[in-house]
Amino acid sequence: MKKQSSRDTCRSDWCALIRDRRWSTRQKLILLESIGPPAAVLNAPRSRIQELIGLTKHWHAGRAAARDVERDMDWLSQASHQLIDFWHASFPSALRELPDPPIALFAIGDLTCLNEPKVSIVGSRRPTPVGRRLVASIASDLARLGVVVTSGMALGIDGLAHQAALAENAKSIAILGSGLDRPTPSRHEKLYKQLCETGLVLSEYPIGTHATRYTFPERNRLVSGVSLGVVIVEAAERSGTLITARLAMEQNREVMVLPGSALSAQYAGSHRLIQQGAGLVLDGQDVLNCLALEIQQSVAASSKTEAAIVRGLPSDCVELLHCIDAAGSTVNDIILESGLTPAEVSSMLITLELAGAVAVGVDGGYVNLS
Helix, strand or coil: CCCCCHHHHHHHHHHHHHHCCCCCHHHHHHHHHHHCCHHHHHCCCHHHHHHHHCCCCCCCCCCCCHHHHHHHHHHHCCCCEEEEECCCCCCCHHHHCCCCCCCEEEEEECHHHHHCCEEEEEECCCCCHHHHHHHHHHHHHHHHCCCEEEECCCCCHHHHHHHHHHHCCCCEEEECCCCCCCCCCHHHHHHHHHHHHHCEEEECCCCCCCCCCCHHHHHHHHHHHCCCEEEEECCCCCCCHHHHHHHHHHCCCEEEEECCCCCCHHHHHHHHHHHCCCEECCCHHHHHHHCHHHHHHHHHHHHCHHHHHHHCCCHHHHHHHCCCCCCCECHHHHHHHHCCCHHHHHHHHHHHHHCCCEEECCCCCEEECC
């Protein structure tokens, strides 16, 4: 077994905690906040755990298997594969506000997407021809306006929203209800690869997790929670899309609806949402008008990101950050530009990555996120 660096050990602890079945996600967050980092939680005495969250059944049986954690680590060793823990600078602040946030996210792609204003688009898995045109139009509008279109990569409206955004050479975020090594549906394999290359794909589930009827509703809370608002396209009276709309309302997110024919059952749930106070939107500009205050706050927060990241870094790391390009720099280029030794650069890059100031690029180099 190869020797692990301190950074790898930290990530393996996170993977072990994610997989640990003794505690719910909420309980894990309580333990992290009360005890400290994952290693401390995993090694805490049973009496301390019981003091914080009560009696835990199956104390030994619920621990993560070493082979499963090793599988996660093998996946994370690949270029552009990342783990964003709850305290990582790139972890979406909007998700931290949720009553049941994930403790970490597995990711493939461009983490800078998370710094941009995001709007989720969800709807029917069997859209009508009119619904197809509507979602393509509004997703394209939002992409051209600089909004990151977010959805769940499902068949129908979700996939069409991603495709429309990518067609505008814009970024898009997909949040899956499975491990990132098992993307579903299989018909979206090409779309999945496009999102990994030019956008961002996220999941709270560890490697090897299959999608189930339980993981999709859990995933939906992240689709709504990560965004400023949710646009509903073609939701029937008993549509699963209404679950996402309800979650968005509970999360205090703006719910917006593209209306359709009053004679179509495909829009019955959509029109019911409008009656209950959801915003009626016809195009991307309407969405921005509904989100005027939220968009302004998001842009203001995004502009402060660089100062916040740099403020907490050692001065030598800040200097090294200036040697790393936003488009990506190889380690050799960074060494030549900085004039530092390979050992010094390696140590500082780990510090910068842990702070969320840089990320490993697709080519194995480093990307400046600040």
